[in-house]
Amino acid sequence: MEEKQVHIIEQASRLFANKGFSSTSVQEIAAECGMSKGAFYLQFKSKDALLYTLLEYYWKQIQHRVHTIHFISDDPRERFTEQIKVVIEEIANHREFIIMQVREQAIPFNDTIETFIKKMRTYGFLFYKKHLLDMYGDKVETYVSEMALLSQSLIRTYIDLIITDNAELDYLDIAKAILKRTDYLIEGFLNHNDQPVITESLIQQIIPADFASNQQIEIIERLKEIKAEEKEAELSDTADVLLEEFQRETPRKAVINGMTANLEKHTSSFDVAMMIRTYCTSY
Structure with a gap:
């Protein structure tokens, strides 16, 4: 997330806590951030969109x-x-x-x-x-x-x-x-x-029917990023093996667990490792 968006989120969160969501205007948020309303709308389409990003930011x-x-x-x-x-x-x-x-x-x-x-x-x-x-x-x-x-x-x-x-x-x-x-x-x-x-x-x-498939798509996208950007051979190779596995009709848990253990050794890939662990619990 861009630094400017984080700044808006942090200022908006304080305003929402003090004044309430409905009582806080976009103009007030922009003023608190030292920017115009137009600059705010370049970052977020609406106050509701800001709230969604704020919730996602704190959850992450x-x-x-x-x-x-x-x-x-x-x-x-x-x-x-x-x-x-x-x-x-x-x-x-x-x-x-x-x-x-x-x-x-x-x-x-x-x-x-x-x-x-x-x-x-x-x-x-x-x-x-x-x-x-x-x-x-x-x-x-x-x-x-x-x-x-x-x-x-x-x-x-x-x-x-x-x-x-x-x-x-x-x-x-x-x-x-x-x-x-x-x-x-x-x-x-x-x-x-x-x-x-x-x-x-x-x-x-109860679990959303598309949860596992959406998880799989998100994991695959993250593994592609690691494969494309990671300079360390072990991580890149691990991402490659996992990509092949996740695109199989029936992914093999033993292979996934072994490769995920490699990801967990590196802080840069730990987020996707936890996503994979969660995914394996769901199917």
Whole structure:
């Protein structure tokens, strides 16, 4: 994203948080950024388009911070705890902006934003699903979809206290508590042979039908960029192998997992590695 667009996003976010989305005009945003309305419209077609880009920008910031924690430990439980802490911290850092959205119901549900929100929800679900499988293994596969949603609801409970009630809670303590409560829920399923209400077939009805195909297109485009621009032979060759695999009628997970491990060794390609991991969880 261009530096000028980032500047507009940051200034607009502050104005939206202070005045509200509907009460903030394009003229005020332009003035705060030290530019004319015409210059603003060269960057964004409308205030709604700005809001969409703002949401995507902050979401990608969170994704980046969460993904970089992958390198801190080989222990999936430690990674999960640290990543939950970061998610809560990032949301808390934008508390005023989130309150504005809730108060005004500011997000205009045009098709673009609605699609983006569904994408975020699906990513969130698959994020927790992958972590649960990493932590507990195949023995939880029957329950993993329901557990992924229950884990998300646990986090939302604490976030509501922080955002709505301005409760001062230690984010790391919350993350550790969520892991413990997840352990208890998993033990309950396993010890009582309980059957999930939320099954994998139900989840497949909820996840947008085109999610996997859109993911695949996005991954292929990113791999093409790496292949064209990367000077390091290992990364370029890895991207080439993955491109061939993703364009097969039935991609082989073993090959994809092996090549993705190569991408994860490099910070410049870690974003696409995480996209691939999410994709593999979804099909």
